[in-house]
Amino acid sequence: MIRFYLIITALLFGFLSHAQKQGSAKRPNIVYIxxxxxxxxxxxxxxxxxxxxxxxxxxxxxxxxxxxxxxxxxxxxxxxxxxxxxxxxxxxxxxxxxxxxxxxxxxxxxxxxxxxxxxxxxxxxxxxxxxxxxxxxxxxxxxxxxxxxxxxxxxxxxxxxxxxxxxxxxxxxxxxxxxxxxxxxxxxxxxxxxxxxxLPALRHIKSYTAQTFKEPATLFDDFSNRGTAAKTAEMNILKHMSWAGDNKVPPAMVDELGLKSFLTWDKAAFNNNLGRMNAAERAAWDSVYNPIMEEFKAKYPNMSQEDLMRWRYQRYMQDYLGxxxxxxxxxxxxxxxxxxxxxxxxxxxxxxxxxxxxxxxxxxxxxxxxxxxxxxxxxxxxxxxxxxxxxxxxxxxxxxxxxxxxxxxxxxxxxxxxxxxxxxxxxxxxxxxxxxAIYYTYYEYPSIHMVKRHYGIRTDRYKLIHFYYDADEWELYDLEKDPQEMHNVYSDPAYRKIRSQMHKKLDKIRKEYKDSNENNQRFISQIKNK
CATH class of the missing domain: 3.40.720.10 (Alkaline Phosphatase, subunit A)
Structure with a gap:
């Protein structure tokens, strides 16, 4: 009798094990890139x-x-x-x-x-x-x-x-x-x-540095009709991108041309990044980038601020897309x-x-x-x-x-x-x-790029944002009429009803996701107490 139960147990275990393997085989693999x-x-x-x-x-x-x-x-x-x-x-x-x-x-x-x-x-x-x-x-x-x-x-x-x-x-x-x-x-x-x-792979540097990329329509945006946050952020390609680390201008040339680096780690980034290359890699890199920098050096004395913005944009896109x-x-x-x-x-x-x-x-x-x-x-x-x-x-x-x-x-x-x-x-x-609607929060301020703390909500058509901490500003955008978000319509009488609806929707979604102004104050206190 005991032998019978052992046989049944073994068969049952084998069946379950096989079923488990079969079930596992049917479950999809996942590659998350x-x-x-x-x-x-x-x-x-x-x-x-x-x-x-x-x-x-x-x-x-x-x-x-x-x-x-x-x-x-x-x-x-x-x-x-x-x-x-x-x-x-x-x-x-x-x-x-x-x-x-x-x-x-x-x-x-x-x-x-x-x-x-x-x-x-x-x-x-x-x-x-x-x-x-x-x-x-x-x-x-x-x-x-x-x-x-x-x-x-x-x-x-x-x-x-x-x-x-x-x-x-x-x-x-x-x-x-x-x-x-x-x-x-x-x-x-x-x-x-x-x-x-x-830093692109060596196999891509020659082809990408030879290309000219289309400028976005808002490259020279002056942020009229927007709030303080957009005007004070430090992420402008001309003003805030580093010359050596980002645009790959050699540190000696940065000094020679009197280029002002916005970031203290600018030259160190260049030296550290390129310093990791072996001799063959560095030689291949320099054979492509050195002529670009020599051409820039020759043109620089006669370049306007607009010229510099355009040059820096192309340098950015060539390396980024590379x-x-x-x-x-x-x-x-x-x-x-x-x-x-x-x-x-x-x-x-x-x-x-x-x-x-x-x-x-x-x-x-x-x-x-x-x-x-x-x-x-x-x-x-x-x-x-x-x-x-x-x-x-x-x-x-x-x-x-x-x-x-x-x-x-x-x-x-x-x-x-x-x-x-x-x-x-x-x-x-x-x-x-x-x-x-979706809900968004951002907290890293004051910090690099100086983008003010904010939270907000986006629906199919509209977006409501609240900037806080050292500001108290609201922005509302009609994404159907203004997909590039150039005009804050928060104070526009024509959007009074939409504004009210978006505030109600924001309050509701914050409650659903368990967020609050108390959370914001708690995180602000953590920063101040560091």
Missing amino acids: MSDDHGYQAISAYGYGLNKTANIDRLAKEGILFNRATVTNSLCAPSRAVLLTGKHSYINGKIDNEAKFNWDQDNFAKLLQQHGYQTALIGKIHMDGIPQGFDHSAVLIDQGEYYNPNFIINGEKQQLQGYVTDLTTDMTLDWIAHRDTNKPFCVLYHQKAPHREW TVAAVDDGVGRLLDFLKENNLDENTIVIYTSDQGFYLGEHGWFDKRFMYEESLRTPLLIRYPKEITAGSKSDALVQNLDFAPTILDYAGVEIPKEMQGKSFRKIMNGKEKKFRD
Whole structure:
């Protein structure tokens, strides 16, 4: 009798084990690609004509492109914390780049691990501490370096030889190739590029420095009809970009020409970044950049402020878009690898950025503001089993929703504490409506770029922003009539009714997301007490 029960138990265990493996096999793999500071304008699928990103565009052709994806806090580390936790910054605690992130709190990778997924984090995370929720991690230290970078690989510091974008791709593909094939996998494949100070791969420098890029219509914006925040921000390409670190003018030439550096670390950035190159890399770099700088040196005495702005814009775009080219190369290698290994049909591939970025609009670089170029992030997703090729969506999805959506696909229950929601049914066409407004907060002030603290709400058509701390100013924009946000209509009598409706909507959404003025005061007190 005992033998009979043992046999039955063994058979039952074998059946359950087989069923579990079969269930795991059916669950999708997930590749989440996040670049850093990649504006949607610099992805050719969005139609701005700045550059060509043939491989990222494949995700749009074979999947879905979101036109109105946004972030909750347009800053590197806070955006990543929101991705992991599915919670707003004031809930997960990572309000700015300086605040510590508590890795002990739940994140979606931990939940995937608990439900049979193998997980990895490779590339930039920009948060202190050992990442939790990952079977394997290979992360850059802080912002990371473009050439011959340092990584922390499973807790051990290593300097790798090569270009950071390529190395991040190499490690991602290697991890997938050597994974446990009995488990579904999720890998966070995070690129440093195109983050400042924009050092392209050597294979791209000659072609990109030879190009002239179209200037945005608002390059010389004077900020009339806008408030104090836009007028006092320190992110103007002419006034606030560094000459050596950003534009690659050699420090000796900066001194010779009497160029005034806005930033104390300007020359150090140049020396540190290029100083990481080996002799062959530096020689190849100098062979392209030195003639550009000599030409600038000859022209400089006769250049007007307008000439200088235009020159600096081109230098910015040449290097920025040059770094994007290597990111696109990596996406192509990944998609080819998945196809060659019969993984493409059952793998969800997500491409996004940690926020948007100014590519000369309003004369700016960087992000932080709730204005469109900073608020919006690219989002393209491919999953042949559910997503119709060539789809587009105007749904107001946010990075707040990534964790719930990934858990939904993995068949894992979404914790009630997560504030985002799955947009899976938007992608598979089962639902058309998602949310009617998104909520945004920004806290890193006073700090680099001097973008004032603010919060606000955006609907399909309107945007209401409140700047506070050392200001008390409201801005309202009609995005249908004024997509470039050139005219604050908050005090316009014609928008009195809209203004009232937006205030009510803002109050309601703040209550729903558990934010308040008391939260703002608490974070202000923390800064003052440092």
